[in-house]
Amino acid sequence: MAKNVQMKDVDIYYGKFHAVQGVNLSVPPRAVTAFIGPSGCGKSTVLRTINRMHEVIPGARVEGRVELDGEDIYRPGVDPVEVRRAVGMVFQRPNPFPTMSIRDNVVAGLKLQRVNDKAQLNEVTERSLRAANLWNEVKDRLGKPGGSLSGGQQQRLCIARAIAVQPDVLLMDEPCSALDPISTLAIEDLIGKLKQDYTIVIVTHNMQQAARVSDRTGFFNLLAVDKPGRLVELDDTEKIFSNPTEKATEDYISGRFG
């Protein structure tokens, strides 16, 4: 549980397009690391290399090393399906399986791992929904379709689905950008709670959110127009927002561009 993530000289491509260049970083366990930066600079792309989701796009590929507690997840022979079972992901738009019941959504990952014990599934459903601060709202309608919930509830359902398999790392790609302020607050509270158990990496376009929820913040930027994105710096959130090392970071957080 809660492994650390290391990237060493990672370059990411979409076919011939070089999207991200030379990323080196380390993400500590049981903490929230936020990725910020202007849109299109490769935050999502970097995030999606951590659970090998990048390669589901035809032609997409990754160079360099991405390690979970020192183990290279791109080593030949590693099954991407196993990586994704160990690294959960929550997306920008809530994407529960709309016709599946709330309960089946939560345990969808477990069922793929051939867990069929009724009692165990029920227990995981309750534990995950409680952890996602959703249990009280849905406990009387677990058989209703996942698509019947509000947007904010759907997103918490997706978080419950991701943590039901107790992943080593939890990735979140702008998990609040499709939500109203109240739902956003609920998710931010939840992130604060989940970091006691999980390694969390969150992409956000909202700098206040990064400042509120994260312990570490990485600033991404494009090298130049039509050049790959890169990680400018990654440091304690407090330092990034008060006294960043790089001028580009300071310009960005003080709103001078982006």
Place this chain on the structure above:
Amino acid sequence: MSSTPSGENLDRRTRRRGDAIFRMLAQGSGAALLVIMAAIAVFLVLQAVPALNADTTSFLTTLKWAPDGTPSSFGIAALAFGSVLTSLLALLISVPVAVGVALATSHYAPRWLARPLAYVVDLLAAVPSVVFGLWGLTYLVPNIIAPSTSLNHYLGFIPFFASNGTYGKSIFAASIVLAVMAIPIISAISREVFIQTPRDQVEAAWAIGATKWEMVRTAILPYGRSGIISGTVLGFGRAIGETIAVALVLSANYEISLHILEPGGNTIAANIATRYGEAGEIGRGALIASGLVLFIITLIVNFGARAIVGKNSRGGAS
């Protein structure tokens, strides 16, 4: 707010006129369609009534076709049974194959192969049925005897596969021809819906550690369900309305039998095609009455499918 209120009003009025025209067009076409459907039903009923009056035996249970004889006697139940049996068998064979072909062209085959393959499937949907009928007659009928014999030999204890001989021109052969005809349309429509599965559904499945087949099962198939059903209904329509291919392949009679390896039975559509020329006045009425039954069967199937698609279709394509 605007400094040219008159211009703004003008704009808005034109837009409203566009809405009105479009609404009229849409409602008009809808109404016209209903009127045509009703006119067909009325025509069928009016034409069938004289024959139904002349019918001396029960037209629903008689097992022969002699409407112009004295007494006039014709059985539609056997025909309806044959139509439904061959069509259902055809779907039983074609739906799994068609869904497999659709998945192959939408998600499994490499891109350089998927496009031509999808194109060929679309082309097949446009091949006239007489071509399938000739293929059935010249290739399938002689070659189906051996597999039919083994089916009977090993599975003969199941009523379907019971048989008192070996035949090529059987219900089984007719159903296979109908299945081959239905596959392209079912797979073309399923494929269109499969490729529209929202990316976030597919990614949700990947992200929880689904294998490719598990991704297909959790994301593509639930979303594509309505497409599979619509395609199946159209395939059913093609199968149950087929005349010439069935007439060529099936050696017809007016029995009601589940023994699909035997010749026999007939379908409403094939019976109309083969009998209309020789029919007298009552005979034509009888054929039209059978057409009315066909019309009702297809209506029931369509409404049934609507009910299935409508139920629990949230999030799926419809």
